[in-house]
Amino acid sequence: MSKxxxxxxxxxxxxxxLRNRVVLLGVELExxxxxxxxxxxxxxxxxxxxxxxxxxxxxxxxxxxxxxxASLNSAMKKHYPDLVDDTCGMHVHMSFETVxxxxxxxxxxxxxxxxxxxxxxxxxEGFDQNHFIWGRLRGESEYCQKKFWPDxxxxxxxKDYDKVRxxxxxxxxxxxxxxxxxxxxxxxxxxxxxxxxxRAVREVVNITxxxxxxxxxxxxxxxVKEKLVMGDDVYEEFIRETV
Amino acid sequence: MAEEVVExxxxxxxxxxxxxxxxxxxxITLRAKSDPRFEEFMKGLAEGSLDRLSVFxxxxxxxxxxxxxxxxxxxxxxxxxxxxxxxxxAGLTVLEREKDYxxxxxxxxxxxxxxxGISVGTGVSFNIDGPFSRDLVRxxxxxxxxxxxxxxxxxxxxxxxxLRISSQEF
Numbered sequence: 001m002s003k004x005x006x007x008x009x010x011x012x013x014x015x016x017x018l019r020n021r022v023v024l025l026g027v028e029l030e031x032x033x034x035x036x037x038x039x040x041x042x043x044x045x046x047x048x049x050x051x052x053x054x055x056x057x058x059x060x061x062x063x064x065x066x067x068x069x070a071s072l073n074s075a076m077k078k079h080y081p082d083l084v085d086d087t088c089g090m091h092v093h094m095s096f097e098t099v100x101x102x103x104x105x106x107x108x109x110x111x112x113x114x115x116x117x118x119x120x121x122x123x124x125e126g127f128d129q130n131h132f133i134w135g136r137l138r139g140e141s142e143y144c145q146k147k148f149w150p151d152x153x154x155x156x157x158x159k160d161y162d163k164v165r166x167x168x169x170x171x172x173x174x175x176x177x178x179x180x181x182x183x184x185x186x187x188x189x190x191x192x193x194x195x196x197x198x199r200a201v202r203e204v205v206n207i208t209x210x211x212x213x214x215x216x217x218x219x220x221x222x223x224v225k226e227k228l229v230m231g232d233d234v235y236e237e238f239i240r241e242t243v
Numbered sequence: 244m245a246e247e248v249v250e251x252x253x254x255x256x257x258x259x260x261x262x263x264x265x266x267x268x269x270x271i272t273l274r275a276k277s278d279p280r281f282e283e284f285m286k287g288l289a290e291g292s293l294d295r296l297s298v299f300x301x302x303x304x305x306x307x308x309x310x311x312x313x314x315x316x317x318x319x320x321x322x323x324x325x326x327x328x329x330x331x332x333a334g335l336t337v338l339e340r341e342k343d344y345x346x347x348x349x350x351x352x353x354x355x356x357x358x359x360g361i362s363v364g365t366g367v368s369f370n371i372d373g374p375f376s377r378d379l380v381r382x383x384x385x386x387x388x389x390x391x392x393x394x395x396x397x398x399x400x401x402x403x404x405x406l407r408i409s410s411q412e413f
Contacts, residue, residue, distance in 0.1 A: 098268065099374050
């Protein structure tokens, strides 16, 4: 019988000022631009608008970043597309200071937590019950499937477009460590407004920071129960984080 | 010392293989010690020829910086759906095509069994940097042990074949 994975309980953490572990952010924007932002090249993406041209718009994908969280607002407002629809996804990439944090998030609970708390966020934002965001959060989109293969994904050197084979990259949370050094959250669609998009990206970052804190607490409790002794360098970093 | 997950493949009085996996701040350290007969088998596959670990890349490296010898696969064992011996410097598991299967299979990477000196003293140790899920760190040693048992049964365990030709067939 497969284990039922529950989301982490972040109730006590979200909404508070949390220590930011996300060193750099990247956001892949998809849609159509009347005029491409200066100095940017819109890359072709066959999934955007089902690869159909949109009169008057340059369509495709614009990878933004990497940049620090503090630059999120300005980066998004400067580059957000003029036209989006349900074929357009917004992928958030996050990198961390050490592989320790990356390791911590290679647990199925993190994906469940991302799904759960983005659902809560979407309710608060007032998305219509028929909005396509709900299908994506249920894992119904082939571009963000509810599968979990962190180790296979972390070791993949190349990029391919197979959406069926074990270890493919089209999962809600994707771990392209070898290729990009990041964790990618693929579940968000492009939002109608840039302000809502910024709120969505911030929510992903907040959920991630809160998850790291909660997972560290779990590890600490487990360490006490199982008398787990961490390696000196790992333990020192853990202590620095919790002090 | 960080927690190490250790598995030992035993048969009768022989420890065919001991594998230890330990998580570090940068990745993992993998330790392996085999029976001398196992290293002789690997040496036989190589007809004695060796490559150096650095030829395969830098993703596997020893704590001391030593450039380990790796027995060359001159005689390549039949492909297995469970493991691969031909992925030095790759991940702990690899996706490979296998005939008779439609999809790529996730195979345990046993290429570290080709290290020269794996049966000597405390065996060999090497590091792999990068993230590894807790689940993989905890289960790899056990999975590698099972895959090695399969390899040993396929190639090292003596098999007796009795052939009888009846005069009636003439």
